[in-house]
Amino acid sequence: MTQLLRARSGTAAAAVTNGPPAGPARRPHVRVAVIGTGFAGLAAVHALREARIDDYVVLERAAEVGGTWRDNNYPGIACDVPSHLYSLSFAPNPDWTRTFSGGAQIQDYSRQVARRLRMDEVTEFGAEVLAATWQETRQCWQIRTATREFSADAIIDGSGGLSDPAYPGIDGLARFRGTICHSARWDHDADLSGKRVAVIGTGASAVQIVPAIQPQVAAMTVFQRTPGWVLPRLDRDITRAERRLLRAFPLLQRALRGGQALVRDGVLSQVMHRRSVRRIVQAVATAHLRRAVADPPLRAKLQPSFEIGCKRILISSKWYPALAQPNVQVETSPIRQVSEHAVVTADGREHPVDVIVLATGFHVSDTPIAARLHGRDGRSLAQTWGPSPRSYRGVTTANFPNLFRIGGAGTATGHISHILQIESGVRYVIGALHAMDAHGLSSVEVTEAAEHAYTLRIRQMLSGTVFVAGGCTSWYLDKSGQASAAWPSTARRYRRWTRRFDIENYHLTLRGARSRPDQAAPLINPQIPAAAPAAAMAQIGATS
Numbered sequence: 001m002t003q004l005l006r007a008r009s010g011t012a013a014a015a016v017t018n019g020p021p022a023g024p025a026r027r028p029h030v031r032v033a034v035i036g037t038g039f040a041g042l043a044a045v046h047a048l049r050e051a052r053i054d055d056y057v058v059l060e061r062a063a064e065v066g067g068t069w070r071d072n073n074y075p076g077i078a079c080d081v082p083s084h085l086y087s088l089s090f091a092p093n094p095d096w097t098r099t100f101s102g103g104a105q106i107q108d109y110s111r112q113v114a115r116r117l118r119m120d121e122v123t124e125f126g127a128e129v130l131a132a133t134w135q136e137t138r139q140c141w142q143i144r145t146a147t148r149e150f151s152a153d154a155i156i157d158g159s160g161g162l163s164d165p166a167y168p169g170i171d172g173l174a175r176f177r178g179t180i181c182h183s184a185r186w187d188h189d190a191d192l193s194g195k196r197v198a199v200i201g202t203g204a205s206a207v208q209i210v211p212a213i214q215p216q217v218a219a220m221t222v223f224q225r226t227p228g229w230v231l232p233r234l235d236r237d238i239t240r241a242e243r244r245l246l247r248a249f250p251l252l253q254r255a256l257r258g259g260q261a262l263v264r265d266g267v268l269s270q271v272m273h274r275r276s277v278r279r280i281v282q283a284v285a286t287a288h289l290r291r292a293v294a295d296p297p298l299r300a301k302l303q304p305s306f307e308i309g310c311k312r313i314l315i316s317s318k319w320y321p322a323l324a325q326p327n328v329q330v331e332t333s334p335i336r337q338v339s340e341h342a343v344v345t346a347d348g349r350e351h352p353v354d355v356i357v358l359a360t361g362f363h364v365s366d367t368p369i370a371a372r373l374h375g376r377d378g379r380s381l382a383q384t385w386g387p388s389p390r391s392y393r394g395v396t397t398a399n400f401p402n403l404f405r406i407g408g409a410g411t412a413t414g415h416i417s418h419i420l421q422i423e424s425g426v427r428y429v430i431g432a433l434h435a436m437d438a439h440g441l442s443s444v445e446v447t448e449a450a451e452h453a454y455t456l457r458i459r460q461m462l463s464g465t466v467f468v469a470g471g472c473t474s475w476y477l478d479k480s481g482q483a484s485a486a487w488p489s490t491a492r493r494y495r496r497w498t499r500r501f502d503i504e505n506y507h508l509t510l511r512g513a514r515s516r517p518d519q520a521a522p523l524i525n526p527q528i529p530a531a532a533p534a535a536a537m538a539q540i541g542a543t544s
């Protein structure tokens, strides 16, 4: 593991020293195309194997497996969820060395799981999906990647909710003569020693980057729009003895993971719903700020004005101490523009810098893949969604037969491991594939009525939660102000809601029952009446 850690390099492409592996035979048609080799891709491949479905291919735009933890390798990167919980259920790892793992160790773990799954044999690397269009007459997806074109009966889209970095539209950014570095595409060749550095953004990545680079830079200005709530990070080494114990008693590891899930799902999830719980957690965060920052003006700048949990809660014991260092300045005047050598704020001041670090997040509600997937009526997912992404049970979308998105709209939580959500989604997809086999179906497509009822139900659950009523803007919110990224409940409940593939809420097309090019394929189940959302909700089983 240490060797791999050392071998880890700045970019995904550079991490593979001998070039991408040859990959699988390039067949003109497969049953399933999986997009991505993050945890969603790994979980999908594992589940396909378990289900004895072997006619599939994985498409990965990078040169090696890994997703989030391959692409985000900035200094200080680490997970905010305990290591044993942030692991795939089928690949428990007794060898985690920290209670909260660093990004490099998680990427190393991904590689180990990938080796075990023999991902190299089924993955086409460098195969960015550029377009995929549903062919109604052929009942399959026509897929164009960076390397070839082929077709697949179904797509499992594991391209990730946080995989495409968002660059801010700051006037003059392109004119800047120094180095610009996005947190998600860190430039490891950039030497920060003795440099004047601007950090734009104060979210989850910034709170990890700033303490990691502060000791080496000459001066740092952190440009803050909205201060977030920060809780201390209770991180420690997992001792050799503990690791031996976990290795010897796998049940102990499962119990540990179960306990962590229970606490987070049972207690932390309540931050979403209960002001009384928020007050307690907020008191802990306020005490953390008071203890770490003695200077009243700085403390005032860092005091959040919204309710805790509205934005993702930040976890760091090093962020405040780093901001209190003499070479760091927190700037709250908004950025007006960037000149060739400086950041200029709205109050007219120039802040000369050599390097700009953009910790500005990702395209979430406008994920690029959505503009590349075209459904039954030819419109893209992005066009179909408009400003507000939606998906039925976080997986399927009306008008997009046999398209299964893992960790899609309405699955993000702020309290627990996203891997749990991913694995629930994958199980639902396998249920769909089994149902297709069992009933001789060439396609399944969620009815608009079921999707509509589900969306209403989720919005109802979201109303009053801290995501929408907490007084902040966040990446959970889309352009229309809906918290369409968020799952407003526990991971246990999402698991329950995805346990069974509810075939009754899908349009079904029998194999061989091809439609004419200008006609929809025959449907063998009626739509749920859109006018009766309550009944529809009961029918979709989204009532408990």
Ligand SMILES: Cc1cc2nc3c(=O)[nH]c(=O)nc-3n(C[C@H](O)[C@H](O)[C@H](O)COP(=O)(O)OP(=O)(O)OC[C@H]3O[C@@H](n4cnc5c(N)ncnc54)[C@H](O)[C@@H]3O)c2cc1C
Residues within 6 Å of the ligand: 035, 036, 037, 038, 039, 040, 041, 059, 060, 061, 062, 065, 066, 067, 068, 069, 072, 078, 079, 080, 081, 086, 127, 128, 129, 130, 158, 159, 160, 161, 162, 163, 204, 205, 369, 406, 407, 416, 417, 418, 419, 422
């Ligand atoms: C900095 C950071 C910290 C995080 N910390 C936490 C945390 O503490 N706890 C937590 O639960 N979650 C965290 N997350 C969320 C994290 O993204 C998920 O936990 C999880 O890793 C998502 O896995 P995924 O497989 O769905 O997506 P990803 O890991 O993003 O993988 C998507 C894969 O799809 C590939 N891909 C994308 N588009 C295409 C295309 N068009 N064609 C081909 N391939 C494509 C990408 O290259 C990538 O390999 C964090 C995310 C980030 C960015």
